[in-house]
Amino acid sequence: MSKTKEFQKLLTEPGAFILPGAYDAMSARLIEEIGFKAIYATGAGISNAQLGWADVGLTSLKEVVDIVTRMADVTSIPIVVDADTGFGNAINVMRTVREFERAGVAAIQLEDQVSPKKCGHFNGKDVISKEEMVGKIKAALDTRQDENLAIMARTDAVAVHGVEEAIERAHAYAEAGADIIFVEAPTTLEQLRQITSSLKGIPQVLNLVEGGKTPLVSLNEAEELGFKIMLCANTALRSAIKGITDSLRVLKEEGSHDNVLDFICTWEERQSLFKLDQIKQWEKEYSHS
Incomplete structure (x- = not known):
């Protein structure tokens, strides 16, 4: 089974799963060795570990592609890559999708922040228009060669415009064809329930950042709340x-x-x-x- 089909199978199987973050080939290999089902190539972790700088949009497409290619070379489970804003506009997104698809990823995450972006749990973020992001999602879907390559659409609108706007954007991104929805940095359990109850029928991501804006919950609790993926993007990096x-x-x-x-x-x-x-x-x- 291809890695893209394997990841699609994960999305349709019963139960939520943990998606741990890797920042290089070593950490990717460790994630597989421990027995996790998929790997998240973390943009923040790659910026921290490879550049030595905070997650403020300094990494280039080529730098991330190089690292992800090395991850894919030494692992056999699906990789979800954090592609930030797609490294530019919708035309840049098309190249980004081609590059990561050649690198062997199973899913590509795109977000609606203004470029250069910031970590989702930093203050001072801004977002592009909903319409521009919809165009990016459609460009990604039209560019992919493998129809099983999953497109994960993330919105950072909670911090900028509030949870209602974030949910409205999430609906628009799902309608545009995104396979997975990721509402970043909700701040309360009430917001978590509001998000999942408003977006039924599509896999949703809960990003848990130790010390970040979102309350930490267990995998069982995340599943009960209605999330499919519990993202732990930089637990490995911070333990290292x-x-x-x-x-x-x-x-x-x-x-x-x-x-x-x-x-x-x-x-x-x-x-x-x-x-x-x-x-x-x-x-x-x-x-x-």
């Missing part, structure tokens, strides 16, 4: 930041590995993750110099 910080601090302060070992994976775990045994097998099979 803490783990690296803690181990480096101990190494700096103590000048010894004695208390570092509790913070790091074993040698064997590292080589297993990166498939050293598989490489050795290929060497035995193919290298005869």
Whole structure:
């Protein structure tokens, strides 16, 4: 089964699922190794990890495509890519879809923020018109070569115009043909219920950001609220930041590995993750110099 069909199957199966974020090939591989069903290529995480800057629209299309291509090379489960605003207008969206489809993604997320965009849980956002975003969605749908490639439409209108406007936009994006709807940064459980009750019949995303604007709920609670996807975009990135910080601090302060070992994976775990045994097998099979 193709990755696009596999992801469409996830959308129609009973129950909600967690979509964890990856920021490089290593974190993507870890997500699959742990047993999750799909990977989210996080725009914020890629900006943080690859550029060293906050999520304020600094990444280019090519930079994200390069990272996502590496993720797809080392994993076998579907990848959902955060394509921000599509990196421009509707014409840019057409190129964005072609590039990510060639990279091997199963779904592309597009949002209605003004470019350059900001993290959905930052203040000071703005959105384009509903009509312009509808045009972007239609351009994406008309450009995709694989009809199973899912288009996820995100609106950031809650913070700018309120939840009613966000729901109105979500309806328009669904009517334009989006496969998945993502209303970003609702701030209360009441808003979560309002969103899902107003948008029945289409898979919906709940983005949970630790310390962000949306209340944190469990997967069971997200499903009960009516969400299909519980997005945890940067949990892995933030755990990596803490783990690296803690181990480096101990190494700096103590000048010894004695208390570092509790913070790091074993040698064997590292080589297993990166498939050293598989490489050795290929060497035995193919290298005869």
